[in-house]
Amino acid sequence: MTRxxxxxxxxxxxxxxxxxxxxxxxxxxxxxxxxxxxxxxxxEFARDIVLMRQVGVNPVVVHGGxxxxxxxLGKLGIKSEFxxxxxxxxxxxxxxxxxxxxxxxNKRIVQAINDQGGRAVGISGKDDDLMVCVADDPDLGFVGxxxxxxxxxxxxxxxxxIIPVVAPVATGMADNETFNVNGDTAAxxxxxxxxxxxxxxxxxxxxxxxxxxxxxxxxxxxxxxEMVASGTISGGMIPKTExxxxxxxxxxxxxVILDGRTPNACLIEIFTDEGAGTIIRS
Ligand code: X2W
Numbered sequence: 656m657t658r659x660x661x662x663x664x665x666x667x668x669x670x671x672x673x674x675x676x677x678x679x680x681x682x683x684x685x686x687x688x689x690x691x692x693x694x695x696x697x698x699e700f701a702r703d704i705v706l707m708r709q710v711g712v713n714p715v716v717v718h719g720g721x722x723x724x725x726x727x728l729g730k731l732g733i734k735s736e737f738x739x740x741x742x743x744x745x746x747x748x749x750x751x752x753x754x755x756x757x758x759x760x761n762k763r764i765v766q767a768i769n770d771q772g773g774r775a776v777g778i779s780g781k782d783d784d785l786m787v788c789v790a791d792d793p794d795l796g797f798v799g800x801x802x803x804x805x806x807x808x809x810x811x812x813x814x815x816x817i818i819p820v821v822a823p824v825a826t827g828m829a830d831n832e833t834f835n836v837n838g839d840t841a842a843x844x845x846x847x848x849x850x851x852x853x854x855x856x857x858x859x860x861x862x863x864x865x866x867x868x869x870x871x872x873x874x875x876x877x878x879x880x881e882m883v884a885s886g887t888i889s890g891g892m893i894p895k896t897e898x899x900x901x902x903x904x905x906x907x908x909x910x911v912i913l914d915g916r917t918p919n920a921c922l923i924e925i926f927t928d929e930g931a932g933t934i935i936r937s
Contacts, residue, residue, distance in 0.1 A: 673926040678711040680852040681813070682925065683907075685842035686764065687719040689859040690915025700857075701767035703921040704818060708773055712925070713813040716768075716775075716820045717845055719838030720760035727755050740894040741791065741798050744835040749797040752835040753779075756822040764820050775818045780825035781833075783808035786841060788825040788834040799825045799834025801841065804848035821845065843898035847905030854902050855924060856895055857915030862933035863892060874935045876900050899935045909936035 684704065691697060707714045724742070728735050728751055736743050744752060761777040768775035780786030780801075785808055788799025812819045823841035825834045839856060846854040862870040863879070866887050874882075879896050882888040888896055892912075899910035913920050913932025923931040 670926045674710050677707075677852070677925055679713070681713045681715065681849050682707065682853045682855065683715045683717060683842055683846035683849065683851045684855045684921060685717050685719070685838055685857060686915060687838060687856070687858050688721045688723055688760070689719075690857040691720075691722075691760075692916055696916065697763065697767045698771065699918060700915065700921070701764070701771045701773070703919055704768055705771040705773035706922065707925065708816075708818055714818055715809055715813065715845065715849065715851075716764060716818065717823065717838060717842035718756070718760055718764055718820065719823065720756050721838075723760055724752055724755045727751050738795060740891060741795055741837050742835060743795055744797040746797070749833050749835050753824045753833055756824050761820060761822040768818055768820065773818050774816060775820050776812055777820040777822070778808070779822040780836060780841060784826060785809070785821070786823075786825040786836065786844060788827055788836060790834070797832075797834050799827070799836045801825065801836065801844040802828075804844055806845065806848040809845070809849060837894060839895055839898040843902040843907075846902045846907045846910075850906045851902075852908050853925070854899070854907050854910045855921060856898070856910065856912045857920060858891075858895065858912065859914065859916060860892075860912075861914045861917075862912050862931075863888060863896065863935075871933050872930065874933055876903055876935065876937060879935060896935070903935065903937060909934055911935070 704714050757779045765775040765777040784805050786801045787803035789802050791798045791800040809819050823836040823838045825836050864870055902910055911924055911932050911934045920931050
């Protein structure tokens with residue numbers, strides 16, 4: 656691809672007001688398993704995160720990995736089912752969840768960021784008691800609901816120039832408990848506790864759609880509530896919008912639901928007028 660150097664310079668120049676606005680901002684990015692794609696897509700995501708860090712944003716990555724958990728559970732012959740978007744998690748399942756999320760997926764993202772010249776450190780909700788949970792619902796087993804957040808470890812990391820990458824696995828109130836936390840829930844709780852400027856929920860759909868299937872670029876919390884009540888927002892979008900509303904209540908300035916498979920999705924959202932996906936704010 657030949658690039659016009661004047662256009663490249665113009666693009667950079669036009670980004671200046673955004674670079675100024677976001678200098679020092681805390682942006683929590685939820686990278687869902689469905690948004691991860693192949694190695695090239697992972698490298699591109701990592702590059703966007705490193706670029707954000709380079710221009711003075713404090714990105715905090717919280718990841719999922721549902722499809723990767725399904726794959727290992729399948730190989731081990733462990734059956735798995737979802738109730739209201741959450742995986743029913745017994746003792747054997749929670750061990751696999753922790754192995755896949757804290758091991759495989761977390762380290763893959765850490766490595767991709769470091770390969771782009773960033774300094775990523777991978778942790779889970781267990782590290783420094785970042786996220787302490789109770790059982791979300793007795794029917795779901797070891798699915799955690801965050802009840803205590805200790806986010807100082809994240810501030811310590813980003814203040815030292817490090818990009819934290821967090822696996823949504825958490826500790827309980829009792830000794831030795833492990834909880835599986837929905838990735839969106841974990842990202843929302845972390846963004847809320849950090850009073851983040853932005854929470855970006857990267858998924859595999861373009862955003863929140865209206866009844867005719869058009870992606871809406873902006874919504875208020877009350878519009879979201881109406882759309883949930885009327886059934887326009889349904890399925891997997893319900894937990895995402897619930898997370899968004901809870902995060903806004905806790906003081907996050909805006910939440911964006913966007914397609915993580917779009918090239919440079921994070922940069923389009925943060926550094927252009929158009930933005931990407933659906934932004935939810937009061
Ligand atoms: C999720 C954690 C991973 C996740 C699970 O077990 O699949 C619960 O459902 P995605 O890729 O973001 O869907 N936990 C409780 O959230 O992954």
